[in-house]
Amino acid sequence: MPPIKKLLLAAGAISLAFAGQAIAHAHLKSAVPAADGTVKTAPSELDLTFSEGLNLKFSGIKVTGPDKAAVKTGKGMLMNKDTTLMVPVTDKLSAGKYTVEWHALSTDGHKTNGTYSFTVSP
C-alpha cells in the first residue's frame, strides 16, 4: 500500500473515533433564553443545560451584545445534577441580538464549546 493511502486510512479511522466519542460529551441540550429565540423581557440570568454534568471550574460563558460589546455576567453555578449552568446577567440588556460563547468541561474530562444567539425584542 502506498504511504499516502495508509495515511488517509489512518486519518479516516481517527476522525471516526472522534465522531463516536463526541456523542458522550457535554453538548448543549437547551438554553434559556433559547438558542435562536426572541424574548420580550431582558433576562437576568442565562441557563444552559447540557447532556452531561459539568466541572464548574472549567466551564463558563462569554456574552457579547449588539456592537460586540461585552455583557457583564456574574459567577456561574450548577444545578440539576450539575448539568445546568446558571449564570446571572449583571448588565440590563437592551434590545438587540446577543451571542453566547460557551465552553464546558464535562465530568468525563472532555472539553466542548459552542456558540448561540438570542434576541431581546424592543
Ligand SMILES: [Cu+2]
Ligand atoms: Cu466525553
